[in-house]
Amino acid sequence: MTGAGELLALVRSGQATTRLDLTRLSGFARSTVADRLEQLLAAGLLVATGPAASTGGRRPVSFAFNHQAGVVLVAALGASSAQIACCDLAANVLADERHAIEIAAGPERILPLVAERLKAVLELAGRADDAVRGVAIGVPGPVDVAARHVVSPPIMTGWDGVDIPRMLGLPYPGPVLVEKDANLMALGEHRTLLTTESNVLFVKVGTGVGSGIIAAGELHRGSEGAAGDIGHILGPGLNEVCRCGRRGCIEATVGGWALARELEARGRDTKACVDVVKLLRARDPEAIELVRSVGPVLGEAIAEGVSFLNPSTVVLGGDVADAEPQLLSAVQEVVYARSLPLATRNLRIRRSELGERAGVIGGAHLIIEHVFAPEAVDRELEPRPNASPPDRAAILST
Numbered sequence: 001m002t003g004a005g006e007l008l009a010l011v012r013s014g015q016a017t018t019r020l021d022l023t024r025l026s027g028f029a030r031s032t033v034a035d036r037l038e039q040l041l042a043a044g045l046l047v048a049t050g051p052a053a054s055t056g057g058r059r060p061v062s063f064a065f066n067h068q069a070g071v072v073l074v075a076a077l078g079a080s081s082a083q084i085a086c087c088d089l090a091a092n093v094l095a096d097e098r099h100a101i102e103i104a105a106g107p108e109r110i111l112p113l114v115a116e117r118l119k120a121v122l123e124l125a126g127r128a129d130d131a132v133r134g135v136a137i138g139v140p141g142p143v144d145v146a147a148r149h150v151v152s153p154p155i156m157t158g159w160d161g162v163d164i165p166r167m168l169g170l171p172y173p174g175p176v177l178v179e180k181d182a183n184l185m186a187l188g189e190h191r192t193l194l195t196t197e198s199n200v201l202f203v204k205v206g207t208g209v210g211s212g213i214i215a216a217g218e219l220h221r222g223s224e225g226a227a228g229d230i231g232h233i234l235g236p237g238l239n240e241v242c243r244c245g246r247r248g249c250i251e252a253t254v255g256g257w258a259l260a261r262e263l264e265a266r267g268r269d270t271k272a273c274v275d276v277v278k279l280l281r282a283r284d285p286e287a288i289e290l291v292r293s294v295g296p297v298l299g300e301a302i303a304e305g306v307s308f309l310n311p312s313t314v315v316l317g318g319d320v321a322d323a324e325p326q327l328l329s330a331v332q333e334v335v336y337a338r339s340l341p342l343a344t345r346n347l348r349i350r351r352s353e354l355g356e357r358a359g360v361i362g363g364a365h366l367i368i369e370h371v372f373a374p375e376a377v378d379r380e381l382e383p384r385p386n387a388s389p390p391d392r393a394a395i396l397s398t
């Protein structure tokens with residue numbers, strides 16, 4: 001139903017709440033607006049929320065997007081942990097869980113667990129299968145933008161080219177979208193806290209180092225999906241062997257796996273990033289000193305990102321950055337010293353406020369924006385010749 005999607009978008013963005021707003025902003029005839037509103041109300045996507053502020057004469061009814069008109073499931077997979085969540089259509093977390101996983105155990109081991117826990121959080125949120133609008137899966141590796149497959153991921157042994165949605169075999173209506181973890185985190189942070197900013201760089205320091213780029217308000221994935229791969233740029237004077245097989249990548253010094261390797265070489269019991277994070281949280285002086293000492297290397301790489309992208313905000317997130325606040329100061333110092341004054345005069349560099357929930361919240365936004373894009377809504381509200389009465393699952397799926 002042409003036009004309904006556009007009206008829904010105006011309400012969802014907060015630009016319009018009344019018929020008058022909708023008519024003015026859409027340029028549609030009043031009768032068209034009335035008709036499309038009927039459709040959106042009948043589909044349960046809009047709710048009438050009572051009288052808006054009176055403009056004299058009749059008191060207009062205002063409309064709101066119905067955040068309860070379905071849920072989104074998200075699995076944000078990291079190298080060693082998985083956040084599984086059920087969110088409403090405003091990306092609020094209704095139920096969530098955290099699991100220790102070993103992503104390198106491969107998809108045959110990990111995906112059945114993911115499918116089982118997605119079902120569990122859906123039940124925990126008290127919602128049925130047909131309420132699911134879509135599922136987002138975040139992965140700690142590069143994702144082919146067209147095929148949505150993981151491609152040659154350095155830390156994801158056995159995942160290369162795996163069709164994650166097919167292998168998950170989920171019973172829900174709606175799309176299953178696979179996205180790089182740092183992209184989801186960037187989206188989560190942007191859509192929640194930085195909505196008025198157009199250009200944001202999110203840098204994740206966890207087991208690996210990666211980034212997600214928001215350009216002109218949208219995720220910038222690049223032509224293949226490899227944009228933002230900041231971990232594998234060369235650091236001046238670095239020569240450590242990286243997981244990608246090359247030498248001198250900044251990740252081989254700054255990444256959680258590299259920090260674990262360095263501490264282990266010094267005789268500490270650190271097999272993986274998670275062990276380093278535990279030491280940082282316990283305020284272990286040696287671990288803290290090491291993370292601070294690699295801050296300038298990260299700062300140099302971020303300074304290059306700032307020169308290329310000219311973001312208004314750089315957000316630092318991921319397990320390691322979350323566990324050691326001082327990493328931020330080291331990065332700030334280098335970035336402000338190394339970048340052009342024009343790039344830094346209004347630049348803010350701060351820590352992620354969403355912390356370990358950034359990926360989950362970003363995943364919810366990814367699905368919500370996909371499913372409620374104007375053309376997708378129009379398509380779903382098209383009357384179907386053989387669908388009588390219209391069945392809800394059909395309306396909800398894409």
Ligand SMILES: [Zn+2]
Pocket residue numbers: 231232242243244245246249251
């Ligand atoms: Zn590398």
